[in-house]
Amino acid sequence: MTTSDKSSQISESSPESTPSRMRIRVGLLVTLFGLLVFLVGARPSLFDLDRSPVVGFVQIAVFLVGLAIICMGGYIGLMSFWNNGKRTIAADLGSRLVATGYVVAVFSGMADVFGFGSQAPPRVPYFGPWQATGVEIGEALIAIGFLLLIPYHLRKKVEAK
Numbered sequence: 001m002t003t004s005d006k007s008s009q010i011s012e013s014s015p016e017s018t019p020s021r022m023r024i025r026v027g028l029l030v031t032l033f034g035l036l037v038f039l040v041g042a043r044p045s046l047f048d049l050d051r052s053p054v055v056g057f058v059q060i061a062v063f064l065v066g067l068a069i070i071c072m073g074g075y076i077g078l079m080s081f082w083n084n085g086k087r088t089i090a091a092d093l094g095s096r097l098v099a100t101g102y103v104v105a106v107f108s109g110m111a112d113v114f115g116f117g118s119q120a121p122p123r124v125p126y127f128g129p130w131q132a133t134g135v136e137i138g139e140a141l142i143a144i145g146f147l148l149l150i151p152y153h154l155r156k157k158v159e160a161k
Helices: 003-009 021-042 057-079 089-109 129-149
Strands: none
Touching: 021 057, 057 089, 057 129, 089 129
8 A cells, every 4th residue: 555545534523634724824813803893892901992990882792803813713614623624522512512602691791781781771781800800711611612622533554565
């Protein structure tokens, strides 16, 4: 069996196959753009955009949109390692944890806007410690999901005969 025969036997979803560099680059660029949007929402003073001492609706919405872009970019980048769409159960669970973490972050961050937070709807939404804790829990779920999306297979060395 020659090396060309061995390379033809490697499936596209195995860890031995080469991931798409273009998809990895696109995923990284989208993630970095999402980080920039997230920072504009979370810390607008870094860009001289801070107009209020409190965190309001627009800031919450902007950093949640940034978090969504980060999730999409990370998903695109990490899914490029799973060619042909075949994933392990852990990777499948990871993609669902990323989505669940984002939902937790959105509903925690927008709790006052949706009417189940500490501020009643006629009052100005307030991003307090309970909302911050909920968003942090959502971000932790997203991070765990991304860790599960990484293919942890040992690469087998193909010996040339």
